[in-house]
Amino acid sequence: MKIIAVTNIKGGVGKTTTAVNLSYLCAAGGRPTLLWDLDPQGAATYTLRGEPLERASAKKLLGGKRHLPELVLSTGYPRLDLLPADFSYRNFDVHLSERKRPTERLLKMSRPLREVYSALFLDCAPGISLLSENVLRAADAIIVPLLPTPLSVRMLAQLRDFIIGEGWVDLMLLPFFSMVDRRKSLHHDVIADTREQFPTMLATEVPYWSEIERMSLRRAPIPAFAPSGPAAQIYSALWAEVAARMGELPPPARQ
Ligand SMILES: Nc1ncnc2c1ncn2[C@@H]1O[C@H](COP(=O)(O)OP(=O)(O)O)[C@@H](O)[C@H]1O
Ligand SMILES: [Mg+2]
Numbered sequence: 001m002k003i004i005a006v007t008n009i010k011g012g013v014g015k016t017t018t019a020v021n022l023s024y025l026c027a028a029g030g031r032p033t034l035l036w037d038l039d040p041q042g043a044a045t046y047t048l049r050g051e052p053l054e055r056a057s058a059k060k061l062l063g064g065k066r067h068l069p070e071l072v073l074s075t076g077y078p079r080l081d082l083l084p085a086d087f088s089y090r091n092f093d094v095h096l097s098e099r100k101r102p103t104e105r106l107l108k109m110s111r112p113l114r115e116v117y118s119a120l121f122l123d124c125a126p127g128i129s130l131l132s133e134n135v136l137r138a139a140d141a142i143i144v145p146l147l148p149t150p151l152s153v154r155m156l157a158q159l160r161d162f163i164i165g166e167g168w169v170d171l172m173l174l175p176f177f178s179m180v181d182r183r184k185s186l187h188h189d190v191i192a193d194t195r196e197q198f199p200t201m202l203a204t205e206v207p208y209w210s211e212i213e214r215m216s217l218r219r220a221p222i223p224a225f226a227p228s229g230p231a232a233q234i235y236s237a238l239w240a241e242v243a244a245r246m247g248e249l250p251p252p253a254r255q
Contacts, residue, residue: 001114002249004121004242005139009155011126014145014178014206016043017215018238019123022143024221025239027080031118031249034072034081038092038135039125042085047219048075050084057088062095062105069112077224081117089125096130106134115254136163139171141246145178145206146194148187153194160198174242176202202245204238 006019019035027033037044042052050073060066073082096102113120124135136142144159146152156175163171175198181187195201206212211222211231218225223232243249 001117001252002119002140002246003110003138004119005124005135005142006121007124007132007135007142008144009126009128010152013147016047016123017212018143018145019121020044020047021221021223021235022239022242023121024077024080024223025236026119027077028223032079032116032252033119033121034083034113034117035121035123036083037085037123038089038131039085039123040087040089044123045082045084047216048082049219050082052084052086056086058086058092059088059095061109062099067112068109069116092131093129096134102130103133103137107138110138116252118249118252136171141172141174143242144175146175147179148177148190150190153190156198172245174202174245176238177205179208180205181208202238202241204234204241206234206238
């Protein structure tokens with residue numbers, strides 16, 4: 001099982017939109033896929049029409065009283081399951097800090113999922129926290145939706161330096177430009193500069209389109225409700241690039 005996190009210190013940059021569409025496309029491509037909504041706001045859970053699970057509190061999960069496989073919901077889409085968010089996730093850090101090796105808990109908790117899934121997507125909350133450090137430690141790849149602004153690019157450089165500093169040589173950093181308005185000359189300039197600075201950046205750019213925004217109203221992944229539209233094509237291109245970088249996703253451990 002590969003762990004693919006969608007993360008950015010900022011909110012409102014397209015993390016949830018990306019996590020929902022890419023996990024859907026991964027499952028549609030034939031791989032058993034799980035999306036774990038780690039944001040207490042529960043936007044991915046809402047979009048996939050999941051019900052938040054009261055009994056899935058962060059405390060119980062971290063204390064070993066609940067195990068992830070018992071909390072999984074099916075989304076109704078073939079091979080795509082959901083681990084819904086819980087409002088208690090806002091306290092994840094408090095409970096993490098009470099544990100031994102607090103930055104390795106998420107990796108440990110996710111182990112039983114390896115039996116069942118090829119890919120685990122993590123839809124992360126914004127911010128820097130113990131939980132986000134857990135995510136970086138557990139992930140095989142991190143997808144970073146990046147607004148084309150100088151501040152976002154600085155953040156990306158900091159993230160890259162942090163990963164290098166920790167010596168996580170196997171962690172793939174996969175940033176892409178999100179909410180791009182090519183008519184803005186600032187976007188144009190920032191994108192050109194950043195591509196020079198980060199040659200491994202994904203080529204696909206997700207434009208600022210109302211068709212994409214509509215996903216949260218439709219409460220379904222874009223390729224599920226508008227499969228032949230331009231937005232679905234953008235996410236297919238993005239997923240094709242991510243999948244190519246990651247190589248063949250392994251089948252589940254138990255098949
Ligand atoms: N490419 C886009 N174009 C237009 N609106 C978008 C785009 N991506 C996301 N949105 C909208 O912007 C808001 C924030 O997106 P979301 O994916 O929830 O971001 P995050 O998870 O980073 O907070 C949502 O209302 C979403 O529908
Ligand atoms: Mg979100």
